[in-house]
Amino acid sequence: MSSMQTTADLRKKRLDFARRSARAWQNYFDAHGLLPNITLSPEQISVVQQDEDQMLINGSAGTGKSLTLIYKLLKVMEQENEPKRILYCSFNTTLVEDARKRIEQSSKFHEIKDKHTLHMETFHYMAARILREIGFPNAEFLRINLENLRRYEDAITRRTIALVDTFMESEEYKKLPLEQKLYKTHAGTFLMDEILWMKANGFVTEESYYHCERAGRGNIPRLTKEQRRTIFYLYKEYEKMLKKQFHDHLDLEDYALLLLKYFDDIPDSLKYDYIFVDEVQDLQAMQLKALVGLAKKSIVVSGDPKQRIYKRSPFSYRDLGLHIEGRKTKNLRTNYRSTKQIMKLASSLEFIDAENDRLDDQRFVREGKKPSIYFFPSSKELSCHLVNQVKVIQKNDPDATIAVIHRHDGDTYAISQCSVLMELKKHFDVITSSQYGRRFDLNKQKKPILFTDAYSVKGLEFDYVFLIHFDRDHYPNKKRIEELDKRAGDNKNSDGYKADFEAILNDEKKVLYVAITRAKKEVQLMYTGRNFRSICPFVRNFYKEDYDAFGFDSSIYSK
Numbered sequence: 226m227s228s229m230q231t232t233a234d235l236r237k238k239r240l241d242f243a244r245r246s247a248r249a250w251q252n253y254f255d256a257h258g259l260l261p262n263i264t265l266s267p268e269q270i271s272v273v274q275q276d277e278d279q280m281l282i283n284g285s286a287g288t289g290k291s292l293t294l295i296y297k298l299l300k301v302m303e304q305e306n307e308p309k310r311i312l313y314c315s316f317n318t319t320l321v322e323d324a325r326k327r328i329e330q331s332s333k334f335h336e337i338k339d340k341h342t343l344h345m346e347t348f349h350y351m352a353a354r355i356l357r358e359i360g361f362p363n364a365e366f367l368r369i370n371l372e373n374l375r376r377y378e379d380a381i382t383r384r385t386i387a388l389v390d391t392f393m394e395s396e397e398y399k400k401l402p403l404e405q406k407l408y409k410t411h412a413g414t415f416l417m418d419e420i421l422w423m424k425a426n427g428f429v430t431e432e433s434y435y436h437c438e439r440a441g442r443g444n445i446p447r448l449t450k451e452q453r454r455t456i457f458y459l460y461k462e463y464e465k466m467l468k469k470q471f472h473d474h475l476d477l478e479d480y481a482l483l484l485l486k487y488f489d490d491i492p493d494s495l496k497y498d499y500i501f502v503d504e505v506q507d508l509q510a511m512q513l514k515a516l517v518g519l520a521k522k523s524i525v526v527s528g529d530p531k532q533r534i535y536k537r538s539p540f541s542y543r544d545l546g547l548h549i550e551g552r553k554t555k556n557l558r559t560n561y562r563s564t565k566q567i568m569k570l571a572s573s574l575e576f577i578d579a580e581n582d583r584l585d586d587q588r589f590v591r592e593g594k595k596p597s598i599y600f601f602p603s604s605k606e607l608s609c610h611l612v613n614q615v616k617v618i619q620k621n622d623p624d625a626t627i628a629v630i631h632r633h634d635g636d637t638y639a640i641s642q643c644s645v646l647m648e649l650k651k652h653f654d655v656i657t658s659s660q661y662g663r664r665f666d667l668n669k670q671k672k673p674i675l676f677t678d679a680y681s682v683k684g685l686e687f688d689y690v691f692l693i694h695f696d697r698d699h700y701p702n703k704k705r706i707e708e709l710d711k712r713a714g715d716n717k718n719s720d721g722y723k724a725d726f727e728a729i730l731n732d733e734k735k736v737l738y739v740a741i742t743r744a745k746k747e748v749q750l751m752y753t754g755r756n757f758r759s760i761c762p763f764v765r766n767f768y769k770e771d772y773d774a775f776g777f778d779s780s781i782y783s784k
C-alpha cells in the first residue's frame with residue numbers, strides 16, 4: 226500500500242515539476258552575459274524569470290535589487306515583440322543616472338533598445354511629461370536632489386510663515402472658537418511640513434484630513450481635531466496664494482495629486498505597459514498610487530525599509546493598489562556589494578520600525594578590512610589623513626571609486642565653505658552629486674572623487690567610502706533636534722517629545738546605514754571636535770570588535 230502511494234506521489238511530483246518547468250520555459254530568458262562581470266545567482270534568476278502583474282523585490286543594501294530590476298527590464302524588452310512603453314523610475318536623479326550607466330554597459334540593451342519606448346527618469350520628470358501633455362504647462366522638469374529639495378522647502382516655508390502671521394493678526398482669526406485656535410508652535414516650518422504631508426498622502430478634502438491618521442507627523446506640537454479645521458483653512462489659503470501670486474505654481478507634491486485627479490484625461494498612449502520602480506521606499510504614497518494606476522500590464526517595485534529616509538505615511542501597499550502578498554514578494558539575501566565586515570557594522574544599528582539585518586540570514590561574497598573610526602582634534606588633521614588615504618588608494622588601486630560623504634545636507638553655503646572639500650580640491654579631481662551624471666564615467670580609470678551628502682548616494686556604490694561627520698552634531702543632525710525643541714516649547718518632558726526624538730534618531734540611523742552600505746571594500750568614519758567625546762552617539766550600537774578605533778578608546782562606548 227505505502228509503496229503504491231510513493232509511486233503515485235512521485236509521478237505527481239514529476240508531473241507538477243514538468244508543468245512548472247513548461248510554464249517557466251515559455252518565458253524563459255537567457256540572462257547570461259548581459260552585463261559585464263555579472264552571473265546572476267539562482268535566487269536572482271528566479272526573480273527575473275517569474276512574471277507577475279505586481280511584484281516587490283525586497284532585500285538589504287547591496288543584495289542586487291537594482292540589478293535584478295534592470296534584468297527584468299531587459300527581459301521585457303527582449304521578449305515583447307510589439308513596441309511597448311516602459312518606465313524605469315525612482316525618486317532621486319542620481320540613482321536614475323546610475324541605472325542608465327549600468328544598462329548602457331549591456332550590448333544586448335543597445336541591440337534591442339529601439340524596439341520600445343523606454344523612459345528612465347525620476348517620478349517627477351515622468352509626471353511632468355504627462356501633465357504637460359494633458360494641459361499643465363507649469364509642470365517643471367526639475368532635477369531632484371537634496372539641494373533643490375531644500376531650496377524648494379525654504380521657499381514654501383517663507384510663504385507659510387507669511388500666511389500664518391497675517392492670519393493670526395486677522396479679525397477672522399479672533400472670531401474663531403477657542404478650540405480651533407492654533408498654538409504659537411503651529412507656525413512656520415510646521416505648517417509647511419503639514420501641508421506637504423497632506424498633499425503627499427492625498428488628504429486634500431476637509432473631511433479626509435479631519436478623519437485621517439496623522440502617521441509620520443510626530444506628536445509635537447500637538448494638533449487637536451478641531452485645530453485641523455484651521456489648518457485646513459490655511460491649506461486652502463495657501464493653494465489660493467499659489468494660484469494668484471505664484472502663477473499656478475505646482476508643489477512637487479502636486480504632481481502625483483494631479484495625475485490622480487485627472488487620471489481619466491490621460492490617454493492610454495501616455496501610460497506604460499511596464500513600470501519598474503527602484504528604491505520604492507522613497508516614494509510618497511500618492512506617487513506610488515499614481516504609478517500603480519499608470520501601469521497597464523505590470524509594475525515591479527524594489528526596496529529596503531531600512532533605507533527609508535524621506536517622509537512617512539499611514540498607507541500600506543495594499544491601500545495604494547499594490548497587491549504583493551505571498552509569492553509576489555521576493556527576498557534577496559546574498560550581499561554582493563559590501564564586505565561581511567562592513568555589513569556587520571551597518572547591521573548592528575538598531576531601528577525601531579524596521580527589522581534589523583540578521584547576519585545569519587545573509588550571505589556574503591567577499592571579506593575585507595574591518596571598518597575604522599578616527600577621531601581628529603582638528604579638521605585640518607582630518608583633511609590631511611583623508612588626502613593621504615586617497616593618495617594611497619589611487620596609487621595601489623587606480624581603478625577604485627571613492628566617495629566622501631558629508632552631512633551639510635543641501636546647505637550650499639556650508640558646502641562651498643567646507644574646509645575638507647577645499648583641501649581635497651587642492652589635490653584631486655572632486656565632483657559634487659549634481660555632476661555625477663555627466664562627470665562620473667565607470668569605464669574610465671582614475672575617476673573623480675564624489676563629495677556628496679548621504680541622501681544623494683542612495684542606490685550608488687563606491688569601493689572606498691569616507692564619512693567625515695561622524696559626530697554628535699551631524700548624526701543625528703543638530704538642526705532637526707533644534708527644530709523639534711522649537712516646536713516642543715515647554716513640552717520637552719512629555720512622552721510625545723520623547724517619541725518624536727526617538728523617531729528622529731531612528732531616521733538619522735537610517736541615513737548612517739545608507740552611507741555605510743555604499744562601501745564595497747572599505748569604510749572609514751571620521752570626526753573632529755573639542756575632544757573624542759563628541760563622537761556620534763550611534764556608536765553605542767556597534768560592537769567594539771567590529772571596528773578599529775583611532776584617537777579614542779572604543780571600550781568606553783561600544784557593546
Ligand SMILES: Nc1ncnc2c1ncn2[C@@H]1O[C@H](COP(=O)(O)OP(=O)(O)OP(=O)(O)O)[C@@H](O)[C@H]1O
Binds near residue numbers: 264286292529562742
Ligand atoms: N549576481 C551578481 N554577481 C556579481 N555582482 C552582483 C550580483 N548581484 C549584484 N551584484 C553587484 O552588487 C552590487 C549591489 O547591487 P545593487 O546595487 O543592485 O544592490 P541593491 O540591493 O539595489 O542595493 P541598495 O539597496 O543599496 O541600492 C552591484 O555592484 C551589483 O553589480
